[in-house]
Amino acid sequence: MSLIDLANPTRFLALSARVLPWLVAATIILLTIGLYQSAYAPDDYQQGATVKIMFIHVPNAWLSMFVWGVMSVASLGTLVWRHPLADVAAKAAAPIGASFTFLALLTGSLWGRPMWGTYWEWDARLTSVLILFLMYLGLMALWRAVEDPSRAARAAAVLTLVGALNLPIIKFSVDWWNTLHQPASVMRMGGSTLDKSFLIPLLVMAIAFTLLFVTLHIAAMRNEILRRRVRSLQMMQASRVAFSSDVGTASRQESASKGVA
């Protein structure tokens, strides 16, 4: 089966129904392993046990940007290739991405209080992630505001691609500006600065959360396809009702005019 075949929503529904149980199982297994490893990871020599917040904060922070990246690719699919599932994918990803971004902000804030002495600081990293969160909310509002899904898809695709400019700003904000947030310690030139006892649980949790996103995204895409089918069937039903009432009115008028004649 080629990638083009998957563009057919019916085929996507059939294939995703087969894949989803495996994805759910893999996510549960990896999350269980990741949480176990996180629980028994050693304390950091500076941060103590608060380092455990990293295992939940960093995967959510990565996913906040990754999901917008997925939406950007889907937006290209909407605008350039008019792929039938592209705007379905973009729309379904937005609430999930907003949730991960909210968690990144919340857990970062809870990690910041004991480590920095403050829940919030208007520095480049924190502010740019807050802007990302607001953009997710704006995108969700746009999808709800425009009734026609294809018109909403084009507007949302443009907004998503403009918003993608924020991703490099978030990533490099810790290098470009003097911020309270620490610089990159995993994905950096010269390798990770994290000890294996922290790095392995962090990577397992990152993969587990990525699998969680893929699982939720596929399930939400299926729901969006079904929602569009409901909409088109409701429109068919409404047009049938309108047609039958038109026919009824016309026949009544015809019989009335015959009666007069």
Added chain:
Amino acid sequence: MTISLGPYASFIVTSYAAAAIVVALLIGWVIIDYRNQTARLRELERSGVTRRSGRSAVDTPKTTI
């Protein structure tokens, strides 16, 4: 082997609890939305509105979510 969370245990526990709640809400949203959409499709099909292809709009009724 017990887990010692030190003096900032409340921050750690709140972080994990918040993540658990948000993930549970996401899972609940996906499941409830699926049930709502399939119920509405079945209702429309029962009222005689079908797709032009003639196939059921609920293509995978055996799916658990």
